[in-house]
Amino acid sequence: MRALQKYLLPIVLTMALFAAGLATPMVAHAASDEPQAAKSHDGQHDFDFEAGTWKIHLKRLLHPLTGSTTWTEFDGTTVTRKLWDGRANIEQFETTSSAAHIEGLTLRLYNPESHQWSIYWATSKDGILGIPTIGEFKNGQGEFYDREPINGRVVLVRFIWSQITPTSAHFEQSFSDDGGKTWEVNWITDQTRISEEEFKAAAESSTPKLDPQSTQAADHQHDFDFEFGSWKAHLKRQSHPLSGSDTWVDYDGTSVVSKLWNGRANFGELSVDGPNGRVEGITLRLYNPQSHEWRLYWANSKDAILQVPTIGQFEGARGGFFDQEDFQGKSIFVRFVFSDVTPTSFQTEQAFSADGGKNWDPNWRAIFTRQKD
Secondary structure, three states, X not given: OOOOOOOOOOOOHHHHHHHOOOOOHHHHXXXXXXXXXXXXXXXXXXXXXXXXXXXXXXXXXXXXXXXXOXXXXXXXXXXXXXXXHHOEEEEEEEEEOOOOEEEEEEEXXXXXXXXXXXXXXXXXXXOOOOOOEEEEEEOOEEEEEEXXXXXXXXXXXXXXXXXXXXXXEEEEEEEEOOOOOOOEEEEEEEEEXXXXXXXXXXXXXXXXXXXXXXXXXXXXXXXXXXXXXXXXXXXXXXXXXXXOOOOEEEEEEEEEEEEEHHHOEEEEEEEEEEOOEXXXXXXXXXXXXXXXXXXXXXXXXXXXOOOOOEEEEEEOOEXXXXXXXXXXXXXXXXXXXXXXXXXXXXEEXXXXXXXXXXXXXXXXXXXXXXXXX
């Protein structure tokens, strides 16, 4: 819940692309003599076309960068919700082939300073968000890049959105292991808009059903079931953490939490107002079925930068989640705790430790009360 604590996320994609000699419309745009107005394109509504319900056909190359030409095909559905008036969105993705099933989600965040989008992807297999692909739209086509390890080598990754109409869109992912000189397409998605009724029917028929009797006691995949729904939020934020200050600022507003992946992920929207203005934040929580732990990701609308996740699980009615971050030039521990959980209320607290966890300085507290329908 570091809504007003701004940390820098090292994003060096543009420099990496230049160093690699990658000639793309996005890079050419940055180096061109076009008018300043074009360079400052406000792209906060570039993904508005994605909002809604779709059926999708997916083709996936089984063994990228190996010379293989074996593809597998999937059919499924996807639904995208617009956030922050279009400056962010979340997509829930589900497809099935004859041999596999993919549950995925995409979180897209728009940075109003750089005028670029960061696109994060995760699947229910491990519940871990990958590094973001970053880019923008130009002339109706979106291009987004990152560098990732594939088959033991670091390669360039490119996303392209094209052929966008009110009822359809085309997406391709490609890899390059020669610095962008050549690209191999390995993921192709074509989507067609459908009605909500058609989407519900298709999603219901393709979603695997969980057997409650097969869930082991140590499995924490339903730790956050208590939070689904709408809440009244009262927050207190310490103005100067780790400074000895005892000055707190109060905020009031609402929180809405939605279920994803049948409870193995969830998505929360927080909107509160206080003396320093409004805070709009989103929380994405993903469950890792291998470690039986949750990753809690947070971003606010001011800079749209996804923070380092806190990681942990619940023990009874108390959840403890931890990470390590830089704060004011010093590495600290961060602890986030859920407590006093009942069907109609719960509390959260964030605290910092600058001495390896010996002492904790709370800096963010919140009380949530369920709103009546």
